[in-house]
Amino acid sequence: MSILDQLGSMLSGTDANNPSASVLSTLLEQSGGVSGLIDKFHQGGLGEVAQSWIGNGQNLPISADQVQQVLGSDTVAAVAQKLGVDPQQAASHISELLPKAVDGITPNGELPSTDSLLASGMEMLKGKLFG
Secondary structure: OOHHHHHHHHHHOOOOOOHHHHHHHHHHHHHOHHHHHHHHHHHOOOHHHHHHHHOOOOOOOOOHHHHHHHHHHHHHHHHHHHHOOOHHHHHHHHHHHHHHHHHHHOOOOOOOOHHHHHHHHHHHHHHHHHO
16 A cells, blocks of 8 residues: 555545545545645646645635646546546545645645655554554
């Protein structure tokens, strides 16, 4: 299991077979991590929306059409295949998952580095095992 799969599992509070964990893992892998994912939204003209997920305020919503536009058909198709649904359903699932997931990965309003992401994941895991 990759670190991205493990992180997705921890964020969703379930095992890696959880569809949300699988979606998050796919998005992060295909985008180059959280920073790469946020960069895609900036390049797609939705930087303000993506920044709201990182910040400490309210998360702005994103539509399935916006997800399709920013992430592209290949990424959405990869998620759809993992979920066993059509691309429009996958885009809808992503639009619901992404604001919460990015918000959860960035609790202090900052994008994590790979090292701090691993450390945060380990702290969450320790809390689940020993807390």
